[in-house]
Amino acid sequence: MPETRLDLARIRAARRVIDPVFLDSPLYRCEPLEGALGCRVSVKLETANPVRSFKGRGTEVVVSGLAGRGERAAVCASAGNLGQALAWSGRRHGLDVTVVSSPSAPAAKLERIRALGARLELVDGDFDLARARARAVADERGVRLVEDSLDVETCEGAATIGLELADAGPFDAVLIALGGGALATGAGHVVKACLPGTEVIAVQPSGAPATTLSWRERRVVTTDSTATIADGVAARRPIPDVLADLLAVADDAVLVREESIIAGMRLFLERAGLVVEPSAALGLAAILEDPARFAGRHVVTIVCGGNVDLPAYRRWLGF
Amino acid sequence: MPETRLDLARIRAARRVIDPVFLDSPLYRCEPLEGALGCRVSVKLETANPVRSFKGRGTEVVVSGLAGRGERAAVCASAGNLGQALAWSGRRHGLDVTVVSSPSAPAAKLERIRALGARLELVDGDFDLARARARAVADERGVRLVEDSLDVETCEGAATIGLELADAGPFDAVLIALGGGALATGAGHVVKACLPGTEVIAVQPSGAPATTLSWRERRVVTTDSTATIADGVAARRPIPDVLADLLAVADDAVLVREESIIAGMRLFLERAGLVVEPSAALGLAAILEDPARFAGRHVVTIVCGGNVDLPAYRRWLGF
Missing domain, CATH: 3.40.50.1100 (Rossmann fold)
Structure with missing residues (x-):
């Protein structure tokens, strides 16, 4: 059991106060993505609800x-x-x-x-x-x-995604967008607790790397600015308590380039019919940048949000 | 209880043999759509599964x-x-x-x-x-x-959508794409059985009207050809047994124009972030063509599929 501020019993209790419209989101193998990625890919789809995010x-x-x-x-x-x-x-x-x-x-x-x-x-x-x-x-x-990520309720709410993954797993790896850290520490906590053999990989844009750099150095590292289209994960000042949790649950934290994020968004649209925001494509970006690491494995990626401005989306994807 | 070839006990049994990846699909109020439509709109999303349709x-x-x-x-x-x-x-x-x-x-x-x-x-x-x-x-x-629609299992499989609507209802109306009839008779049967106050409205393109014309005339009417972008519902020869079921469950059957289908697809993309195939936009098309009928009511529309060729999709939507 990872040592974090989170608690499995409280996470299970959280499920009972969350409007069911947010729970039990779709989770399915998405084979049309797999040819381009060289591994088995399941998506946990957090966009099909009234706020289009987790x-x-x-x-x-x-x-x-x-x-x-x-x-x-x-x-x-x-x-x-x-x-x-x-x-x-x-x-x-x-x-x-x-x-x-x-x-x-x-x-x-x-x-x-x-x-x-x-x-x-x-x-x-x-x-x-x-x-x-x-x-x-x-x-x-x-x-x-x-305060997102600092307030443990935000992490325990996100952690209910982990319960749903645990019911369906194991997987070889779970790819989780990393910004403030609520999703990565929340879902990560449950995955490490219930599916200890499943690798938890946090993914952040190179243009907003503060939390990843902090995870790597095991201390808070801040940055002066951020430069990424992934607005949902663009934080500069990691929170010490959240970093401590992340150190306990993440097996790795990787950085990806903007063009890989866009390539991931394009794959979701063209092969899966899914309009996703940049943060939600971080997982695919990580696979695209290191296919050898994932070759032949079964990876689940949390599609954490679908709120995009269409003009920007079309500009990124080039149509 | 409507008199059809379908049976509630068999529909409940069908749930037990269907891979759970197809069951309990998202159902949520989609308020961003409502401003354009003048009524409350919930979507039953059948695109978030491995085959992107119901x-x-x-x-x-x-x-x-x-x-x-x-x-x-x-x-x-x-x-x-x-x-x-x-x-x-x-x-x-x-x-x-x-x-x-x-x-x-x-x-x-x-x-x-x-x-x-x-x-x-x-x-x-x-x-x-x-x-x-x-x-x-x-x-x-x-x-x-x-044989889709003729084989009662195809209707009873589709009818499991009705069970999920019945659990969440009542609604004022359910809008269901009409082609061969499996979805309309299946989901319609359960809605009429469990939510008798909910209006069941089948929607078909004007360019492929055979089943609707048959419903209106209470006898099989065939057409020589079809002309619609909604490939999923383009049938010319209604099946007598299916028509009999449809007569027992549909309160109305309406025809919509191609430009309304495209307007519905555009609303889904721009306001809900959903890429849908033309058949899945028939419900919104029906609201767009007769807003007074639905004003202020709570309507649920089944988003039955999301398999489109992107080049055609972009051509229809004009980008």
């Missing part, structure tokens, strides 16, 4: 807890997916939600946050600036700041 | 029955989705599968049929010619001809 699992846990304690509001910083999910869960439970984001976040994500009834505050700058502003809002208004 | 539910029932009786082969005529699903189920159960199709079927569907190990025979002509050839093959080789 984040609803975590916000359901956070918000049901807040609502149960009689709290009426919450605020978060978000590149878009957490904000959308928190807005969705907040609306379900009657909480007033504020999301602090960057105006450079995908327009589709920002539009959905507003449509779900949340207050949206835009801060010109990157995710870490939004995080600082969200903390200030929380202090001013005396409301709960929801 | 047909696997039916072929699993057919093939497990054949395998249980020691049969070693099966043949079908298919515009692509049934063939792909029969090939998948046949491979799973060790059956030798032959699919007769038209060279004008989407290349992606034909390629997948071959990749799944089935023998593919191409007959220049429409679906009804392929059906005649498949019958001849079955007679020559003494193997089972699987």
